[in-house]
Amino acid sequence: MHNRLRLILGIISRSSTTMSTPPFASERQLAISAVRRACVLTSSVFNKLVKNETLTKGDKSPVTVGDYAAQALISVMLTHAFPADPIVGEEDAAELRAEEGKTLRERIIELANQALVSPLVEGDKVEWGIGPGQTKTSAELLDAIDRGNYNGGRIGRMWTIDPIDGTKGFLRGEQFAVCLSLLVDAQVQVGIIGCPNLPFDASKPEGERGCIFVAVRGQGCHQIPLSSYTETRLTMPTFTPSSLNFLESVEALHSSHSTTDTISSILGITRPPVRMDSQAKYGCLARGDGGLYLRMPTGVGYREKIWDHAPGALLVEEAGGIVTDSRGLPLDFGLGRTLGENFGVVAAGKAVHAAVLDAVQQATGAKAKA
Numbered sequence: 001m002h003n004r005l006r007l008i009l010g011i012i013s014r015s016s017t018t019m020s021t022p023p024f025a026s027e028r029q030l031a032i033s034a035v036r037r038a039c040v041l042t043s044s045v046f047n048k049l050v051k052n053e054t055l056t057k058g059d060k061s062p063v064t065v066g067d068y069a070a071q072a073l074i075s076v077m078l079t080h081a082f083p084a085d086p087i088v089g090e091e092d093a094a095e096l097r098a099e100e101g102k103t104l105r106e107r108i109i110e111l112a113n114q115a116l117v118s119p120l121v122e123g124d125k126v127e128w129g130i131g132p133g134q135t136k137t138s139a140e141l142l143d144a145i146d147r148g149n150y151n152g153g154r155i156g157r158m159w160t161i162d163p164i165d166g167t168k169g170f171l172r173g174e175q176f177a178v179c180l181s182l183l184v185d186a187q188v189q190v191g192i193i194g195c196p197n198l199p200f201d202a203s204k205p206e207g208e209r210g211c212i213f214v215a216v217r218g219q220g221c222h223q224i225p226l227s228s229y230t231e232t233r234l235t236m237p238t239f240t241p242s243s244l245n246f247l248e249s250v251e252a253l254h255s256s257h258s259t260t261d262t263i264s265s266i267l268g269i270t271r272p273p274v275r276m277d278s279q280a281k282y283g284c285l286a287r288g289d290g291g292l293y294l295r296m297p298t299g300v301g302y303r304e305k306i307w308d309h310a311p312g313a314l315l316v317e318e319a320g321g322i323v324t325d326s327r328g329l330p331l332d333f334g335l336g337r338t339l340g341e342n343f344g345v346v347a348a349g350k351a352v353h354a355a356v357l358d359a360v361q362q363a364t365g366a367k368a369k370a
């Protein structure tokens with residue numbers, strides 16, 4: 001072939017590949033599938049959960065068979081598709097390996113395998129280790145949970161998994177979220193959050209429940225119903241002081257409600273806070289159910305975990321918002337499994353973030369002086 005023609009054909013084929021395949025398309029597709037399956041798994045656990053299927057971890061927080069099974073499922077899928085990628089997952093299998101008898105282990109294996117073998121749906125690929133016949137052994141699934149033991153860091157690719165975020169909310173039958181993100185060189189590139197109990201449309205609280213929030217850096221933030229595949233782009237609306245309201249944790253031990261009360265008064269917010277467990281708060285902020293998300297340190301020096309904020313922060317940024325810690329610093333996902341010296345979270349639309357941060361400084365400064 002003539003060299004000039006070969007060059008032109010080369011350029012055409014390269015540009016058509018770029019046009020048809022946006023960055024992180026495979027990762028996005030796999031992450032949606034994994035989160036969708038984990039949402040079905042966790043909801044099914046809630047409906048049948050019995051008391052002895054919940055353990056208390058060293059930090060006194062609860063973990064259920066649903067948390068373990070969902071982490072195993074997501075880890076199996078990630079490892080099939082991207083075997084070289086390390087994973088920072090909230091859970092590990094140490095307690096399960098040490099279990100006397102096999103009750104919990106067997107239940108977890110059953111749940112993870114049920115989710116793995118359920119039929120392929122739109123966008124699924126058998127190469128992800130899913131579909132009929134794809135069961136794993138107990139040893140394989142415990143190892144899959146423990147693949148989440150990566151220590152994190154600043155260089156290269158890594159995934160974060162929070163198989164059930166807001167486990168306390170999950171146990172109350174309220175909000176919880178299945179959270180997955182891909183980081184490259186400590187920047188979140190893909191964030192997916194599945195919320196099985198969240199109304200699809202906040203103005204219809206009794207309407208359809210179950211949403212998946214999806215964000216890829218530079219490609220916007222979208223919402224998909226758990227029951228279908230139609231994507232809607234989300235953009236944060238602009239609030240006025242009288243319409244502004246904020247989202248915060250249910251648990252006062254996780255975020256200081258008294259500090260957010262003070263911030264609220266400084267900003268002249270009259271609407272009551274919307275209290276909700278888990279990173280569902282970030283999804284709700286991205287779609288405008290609230291105007292800001294405040295997470296105020298309780299003064300005990302708690303280190304936030306990267307899996308509790310990485311996907312949520314990207315959702316808000318891609319919907320047009322800003323996310324910082326309570327001092328206005330960017331969240332640093334490159335320090336390991338925790339956010340290090342980032343304390344608290346302030347997430348809001350671009351138009352109000354600076355004013356909110358100012359109110360946070362006034363409130364926390366006043367508290368320090370008191």
Ligand SMILES: Nc1ncnc2c1ncn2[C@@H]1O[C@H](COP(=O)(O)OS(=O)(=O)O)[C@@H](OP(=O)(O)O)[C@H]1O
Binds near residue numbers: 061090167250
């Ligand atoms: N002391 C303390 N301070 C701050 N945050 C903490 C604390 N303890 C736990 N956690 C983490 O909070 C996660 C739950 O999310 P939220 O706090 O937003 O929701 S809620 O408190 O359940 O309403 C929760 O996530 P899951 O463990 O995945 O449920 C924890 O990682």
Ligand SMILES: [Mg+2]
Binds near residue numbers: 061062063
């Ligand atoms: Mg937990």
Ligand SMILES: [Mg+2]
Binds near residue numbers: 165166307308
């Ligand atoms: Mg969590």
Ligand SMILES: [Mg+2]
Binds near residue numbers: 163
């Ligand atoms: Mg969790």
